[in-house]
Amino acid sequence: MTSRTWLHDMNPSLKFIIVLVSMLTLAWFFNPWTPLLFFLGVILLQLLFSRVNWKVWSLFMIPIAFTAIGYLWTTLLFAADTSGHVIWTWGKFEVTNTQWNTALSLSFRVFAFSSMSLLFALTTDPVKFVMSLMQQLRLSPKLAYGVMVGYQFLPVVKDEFILIRHAHRLRGVGEEKHVWQRLLGMRRLLIPLLAGAVRRAERSAFAMEARGFTGERRSAYYEPISINARDWLLATIIMVLLIGSGVAGFLLH
Amino acid sequence: MLKSWKLKEVVLMSVFAVVFAVVYLLFVQVGNIWAGVIGPIAYEWIFGIWFIVSIICAYIIRKPGAALLSETMAAMIEVMIGNAVGPRLILTGLVQGLGAEAAFAATGYKRYDWWVLCLAGVGSAVFSFAYGFLVSGYAALDPSLLVLMFTLRVISGAVIAGLGGKYLSDGLLATGALRGYSISRDTGKNHKIKGEVIG
Numbered sequence: 001m002t003s004r005t006w007l008h009d010m011n012p013s014l015k016f017i018i019v020l021v022s023m024l025t026l027a028w029f030f031n032p033w034t035p036l037l038f039f040l041g042v043i044l045l046q047l048l049f050s051r052v053n054w055k056v057w058s059l060f061m062i063p064i065a066f067t068a069i070g071y072l073w074t075t076l077l078f079a080a081d082t083s084g085h086v087i088w089t090w091g092k093f094e095v096t097n098t099q100w101n102t103a104l105s106l107s108f109r110v111f112a113f114s115s116m117s118l119l120f121a122l123t124t125d126p127v128k129f130v131m132s133l134m135q136q137l138r139l140s141p142k143l144a145y146g147v148m149v150g151y152q153f154l155p156v157v158k159d160e161f162i163l164i165r166h167a168h169r170l171r172g173v174g175e176e177k178h179v180w181q182r183l184l185g186m187r188r189l190l191i192p193l194l195a196g197a198v199r200r201a202e203r204s205a206f207a208m209e210a211r212g213f214t215g216e217r218r219s220a221y222y223e224p225i226s227i228n229a230r231d232w233l234l235a236t237i238i239m240v241l242l243i244g245s246g247v248a249g250f251l252l253h
Numbered sequence: 254m255l256k257s258w259k260l261k262e263v264v265l266m267s268v269f270a271v272v273f274a275v276v277y278l279l280f281v282q283v284g285n286i287w288a289g290v291i292g293p294i295a296y297e298w299i300f301g302i303w304f305i306v307s308i309i310c311a312y313i314i315r316k317p318g319a320a321l322l323s324e325t326m327a328a329m330i331e332v333m334i335g336n337a338v339g340p341r342l343i344l345t346g347l348v349q350g351l352g353a354e355a356a357f358a359a360t361g362y363k364r365y366d367w368w369v370l371c372l373a374g375v376g377s378a379v380f381s382f383a384y385g386f387l388v389s390g391y392a393a394l395d396p397s398l399l400v401l402m403f404t405l406r407v408i409s410g411a412v413i414a415g416l417g418g419k420y421l422s423d424g425l426l427a428t429g430a431l432r433g434y435s436i437s438r439d440t441g442k443n444h445k446i447k448g449e450v451i452g
Contacts, residue, residue: 019340027388060337063282066289074292078395102393109390117339126333140255142263147326150267151333157271187424190272194421195430197268202433205261215260 007050007119010234011227012129013136018235019120022242023113032101034249035108041241042115049234052122060121064114068107075103101253126151132225142215149204156200157193164192258316262434266310266319270327273306277327278336293389294398297405301413304377307353308370308418313425315435317354317362320373324350345384352380353414365439371415378403378410 007015026035046052076095084098127148134144168188255263280302287295310323328346332339356373382403385391391399422436431437 016340016343020344023341023388027390030390030393063285064337067285070288070290070292070295074294074398075393077292078398080393080395106390106393113339113341114337117337117341120340121332121335121337126335129333130329142255142258142260143322143326146260146263146267147270147329147333149264150271150326150330153268153271154275154330154334157275161275186276187421190276190421191424191428193272194269194425195428197272198265198425198430201265201268202261205259205264208264209260213260215255 003049004051006230006234007046007123009230010123011136011225011231012124012132014227014231014235015120015124016129016133018238019116022116022238025242025246026109026112029109029246029249030102030105031249031253032104032108033252034245035105035112037245037248038241039108039112039115041245042112042119045237045241046115046119050119050123052118057118057122060118061111061114064110068110071110072103072107075106076100079103128223128225131221131223135221135225136227140215141217145208145213145215149201149208153197153200157197160193160196161189164189255318258318262314262316263322265314265434266323267326267330269306269310270323270330273309274327274330274334277303278331278334281336281338293391294402294405297402298409299413300378300381300406301374301409301411301415301417304349304353304374304381304410304414305418305421307350307377308373308414309422311353311357311373312365312370312418312422313431313434313436315362315365315439317358320353320357321347321350324353324377341388345381348384349377349381352376352378355380365436367416367419370419371411374410374412374414374418375407376410377414378406382406 022038026038029035076099079099079102081098081102082096084096086094087097087100088095130139130144130147130151133139134141173188280299284296284299304324306327307320307324311320313319325343325346328342331342331346336342338345353373353376356369356376359372360369382391391402425431426436
């Protein structure tokens with residue numbers, strides 16, 4: 001089915017804006033239905049229009065579930081609005097229906113936000129994202145290519161981190177027991193890592209300038225990224241889902 | 254704004270952004286798991302970690318925009334690595350960077366003493382709390398809990414981002430890697446650089 005690649009092919013800048021708009025809109029809703037419906041809708045969209053690896057998706061979602069539980073009980077304990085009738089008591093502690101709804105809403109919001117984030121993260125190529133930001137959203141080429149250089153160094157940074165850890169262990173630097181000791185101990189890891197980063201930054205900047213990179217905007221790109229009709233269709237579908245779950249939230253609440 | 258920037262300064266920010274993007278994501282994981290046990294307040298005392306790159310870059314490069322751009326770049330790289338917080342991190346990064354930038358702008362980009370760095374950490378804390386108030390639905394929480402969360406975040410911003418950022422940058426300065434950046438020119442005159450061996 002070809003429609004399963006649609007979200008992967010969608011213009012990254014447009015997808016980015018749609019994700020931000022959905023999140024900023026959802027932030028105004030405090031009923032449990034809107035975020036829940038939106039969450040389910042996003043999953044449906046991913047089933048229809050993407051080839052998301054659901055195993056990876058679940059791995060990302062597990063820590064999110066912890067956060068959602070945290071929000072649930074914090075809001076139950078510390079709700080600002082404690083009106084409504086009591087639906088549950090435990091000793092001196094009472095939960096009203098308003099409290100319960102707000103708490104559920106905030107937890108579902110965590111899920112709705114994460115599903116939207118994962119929709120973006122699991123269907124977007126990072127390099128195309130930056131190139132699209134430069135071509136569609138007028139991000140400065142100096143910054144765009146700067147970010148690309150950094151991104152290419154990611155595996156090097158990881159290797160260097162392991163190397164420094166090994167070097168420390170060889171010289172008998174043990175693991176600290178206390179949390180604050182470990183925080184201070186991060187300096188031993190970070191300083192050589194950052195010093196190496198400074199040197200790499202200088203070398204790459206020099207190499208880029210030696211090859212004629214000026215940071216000026218160009219009129220043509222090696223890999224042009226465009227927005228087409230299907231991108232707008234997908235954006236519209238997500239917006240309809242957003243408005244739909246907003247309205248349904250009001251009606252069901 | 255970028256006209257006066259040398260490419261090596263932009264790339265330096267980006268490479269630092271990568272190192273700290275990894276650190277940030279590690280702490281998001283730590284925060285998420287703790288948040289299940291003690292609620293959203295779990296993030297507050299470590300919140301300063303997420304402001305640190307803007308303070309380090311502003312302290313080293315000393316140009317208008319360093320705090321804002323570095324934090325935004327770190328957020329962009331976090332999004333490129335891929336995580337469950339997602340694209341809104343870029344917005345978060347922008348807001349936090351603006352908070353730190355405001356503090357440096359208030360001093361006319363002339364002073365980079367420890368208290369200015371702490372102020373920048375506080376600036377990030379205040380801006381990010383206002384943003385969190387909207388996005389994370391803090392409005393639904395009890396004001397007394399909010400006051401506690403806010404206080405913790407401000408302290409964390411000042412101590413972890415402000416003092417921690419200075420501590421790391423000074424250590425880096427002592428390695429001699431920062432020759433050719435503003436921090437070496439400005440501090441070389443009036444401070445003795447301790448020749449400690451690090452690494």
